[in-house]
Amino acid sequence: MALALLVLVWHLAWAQEPGCAEKDEQSFLQTLDILDHVEEEACDLLHPKKGLRWTHSKQIGSHTVYAGNLTVPLSPHREDQEDTPYLDLLVIMTMPTSESAASVEPLLFHCGGPGSDATCALSFMKDQQFNAYAGISISQRGIGYTAMPSFECAKEHMKLPPKGLNRSYVISDFTDCACALPDGTPLVGQAFADLDPKNQSSVHRLFENMALRARRCAADKRWVLTGATGKSYNFLDWAGTRMLAQDIEHFREKTCSPKLHLNGMSYGTAVAAVYADMFPERVGKMVINGNMPPVPFTLDxxxxxxxxLTQAFGHLERLCVTWTSTPPCNLYSSEMSLSHVWAQLVSDLRAGRITAPTEIHSKGGTVNFPLSIGLVQGYVQEQMISAGFVPVGWAQPVSTLANLANLRGPAARAAEAKKILDRYCVLPSGYGTPWSGVVTWSTYGVCVGQQSVGLSSMSYSSSLGALGIPPYRKNVDGYVNGATVLGQDLFGRFTVDQAVKIWQDFSSVWDEMATSAFVGIFSEIFAWQREAVPVHAGFRQNVRALVVGNLYDPACSYTWSNRMRESLPNSVMMIWQGVGHCLGEGGDYPGSGMKPCLDRMASYWVTGELPIDGFTCRTEEPVPLLM
Known part of the structure; x- marks a missing residue:
């Protein structure tokens, strides 16, 4: 609009001058060059080009928060530019009020997942190290409350069966979504499966059902999008991390930002590294913390x-030996290592001896529901991961194992089993419907959860409400996000029989804890139906990043961080000898030794100064066991 108005003013002034017929085309083109320059100067974060529109703003603390819409082509390739469908993605920007728009450089935040959406940027507004930046986050395709289409099943697919049926309940009693897990499939999360991971028939049945789920989900008509000329596209073919990198670059272009700074955690490290691989000349500062593997092979x-998880559990055992007089490790005798306790616990779980009472009654009394090896593994891993975000060390997983091993008595054992079942075997909450938050294991005698029905719980966000946009955040337990994104990113597809043979090899070497984590993630993607568009995370000589890794990260192996460092030859590695997922001040505790790493990370964002390569923060005391 501004350009058109200036052209009109120039044209009127020219037409009124005497001798205007003698003005040549060159003069007109020179003026257009000036106007183009004016237009370019007008383009910035607050005045973007067409395709990015800020629709809401609100002063929150020391920041002005903007929410808006980024319109992107489904296919970014020039061959498809005439007929590609378009997508609208939610974008949130936090702008420090002390800075002018012209002097603020954008910093992209990605909080991991796959599942992080545009609300990620809101989490960093209070961190002073980022005060010189406009923080931005983009909702990945298919992810978040506003996503259209959404990877997750719709709430309209949900239903609540009557109680007291004279048969076992199945997943289809609760949903008719094509991307839900098929009947007979155990609840499967990103890194666990509700089964005995050493039982071949159970694993074989799981792999068969997950292959069926992949076929059904990929065939769902909701993924078919039609372009302007009638050409059909399958949304699942345009949904991986490469497409998110393209969308991030689209945002950069629309705001005329020379570069983007990148801060990625967990899966967000893949987002940052893939963007750096595709657009290395556009990368400013970059921190990748708790890294994904740079080589995109399903099996690896x-x-x-x-x-x-095996490395983390071994460290947990060594810590408990050190803290034998400290609760809850004092519950273990000097001859009773965590490995011995885990072995006995596996035996009890396999025999069905660890249960919790349901609401269901039979002639013999209350019906008890058994806990599985896989759910215990998933729960313990989740507690070990949380040590990266809360300063309690690893007391919680030690206490969980002690309770399940009957070291505090039968009542504590049953209560711990109930806590785990309540965590996973529950329908999505936050929807205000009769089925919302229903605990299935105790009500229906079946473990059906958010992963089973392909729908995550929702939580209310006052920050989003203040912005005037729908005040809800989707959690990431719906499980479809991981299959769709990682299924696009990772190459390597296998038949069910091949998958079983691969499981046999892995299971013959590793114990139940490691095998359960392997089975959970492998079952999700080994037979994904859409073809891969493999990512390359890093592998650029001219990208100078700060790569951060914990030695005992139970979700993203330190090995992955080390390989990410190798894939970025000009980067710098920083290591913490500690525990939990990612390095962050929330997981700091007295004697953690992580403060020098936190200080160097903060200094990098302020001054651009990187630490020496291989700088290591040494734990000063064993990980505390605080409740």
Whole structure:
């Protein structure tokens, strides 16, 4: 609009001058060059080009928060530019009020997942190290409350069956979504499966059902999008991390930002590294913390997940030996290592001896529901991951294992089993419907959860409400996000029989904890139906990044961080000898030794100064066991 108005003013002034017929085309083109320059100067974060529109703003603390819409082509390729469909993505920007728009450089935040959406940027507004930046986050295609289409099943697919049927309940009693898990499939999360991971018939049945789920989900008509000329596209073919990198670059172009700074955690490290691979000249500062593997091979990814947990559990055992007089490790005798406790616990779980009472009654009394090895593994891993965000060390997983091992008595054992079942075997909450938040294991005698029905819980966000946009955040337990994004990113597809043979090899070497984590993630993607568009995370000589890794990260192996450092030859590695997922001040505790790493990370964002390569923060005391 501004350009058109200036052209009109120039044209009127020219037409009124005497001798205007003698003005040549060159003079007109020179003026257009000036106007183009004016237009270019007008383009910035607050005045973007067409395709990015800020629709809401609100002063929150020391920031002005903007929410808007980024319109992107489904296919970014020039061959498809005439007929590609378009997508609208939610974008949130936090702008420090002390800075002018012209002097603020954008910093992209990605909080991991796959599942992080545009609300990620809101989490960093209070961090002073980022005060010189406009923080931005973009909702990945298919992810978040406003996504259209959404990877997750719709709430309209949900239903609540009557109680007291004279048969076992199945997943289809609760949903008719094509991307839900098929009947008979155990609840499966990103790194666990509700089964005995050493039982071949159970694993074989799981792999068969997950292959069926992949076929059904990929065939769902909701993924078919039609372009302007009638050409059809399958949304699942345009949904991986490469497409998110393209969308991030689209944002950069629309705001005329010379570069983007990148801060990625967990899966967000893949987002940042893939963007750096595709657009290396557009990368400013870059921190990748708790890294994904740079080589996108399905089998390596699954093995790495299992082996990361093994390393973390071995460290947990060594810590408990050190803290034998400290609760809850004092519950273990000097001859009773965590490995011995885990072995006995596996035996009890396999025999069905660890249960919790349901609401269901039979002639013999209350019906008890058994806990599985896989759910215990998933729960313990989740507690170990949380040590990266809260300063309690690893007391929680030690206490969980002690309770399940009956070291505090039968009542504590049953209560711990109930806590785990309540965590996973529950329908999505936050929807205000009769089925919302229903605990299935105790009500219906079946473990059906958010992963089973392909729908995550929702939580209310006052920050989003203040912005005037729908005040809800989707959690990431719906499980479809991981399959769709990682299924696009990772190459390597296998038949069910091949998958079983791969499981046999892994299971013959590793214990139940590692094998359960391997089975969970591998089952999700080994038979994904759409073809891969493999990512390359890093592999650029001219990208100078700060790569951060914990030695005992139970989700993203330190090995992955080390390989990410190798893939970025000009980067710098920083290591913490500690525990939990990612390095962050929330996981700091007295004697953690992580403060020098936190200080160097903050200094990098302020001054651009990187630490020496291989700088290591040494733990000063064993990980505390605080409740």
């Amino acid at each position: 990814f699954a093995k790495g997940q299992g082996m990361a």
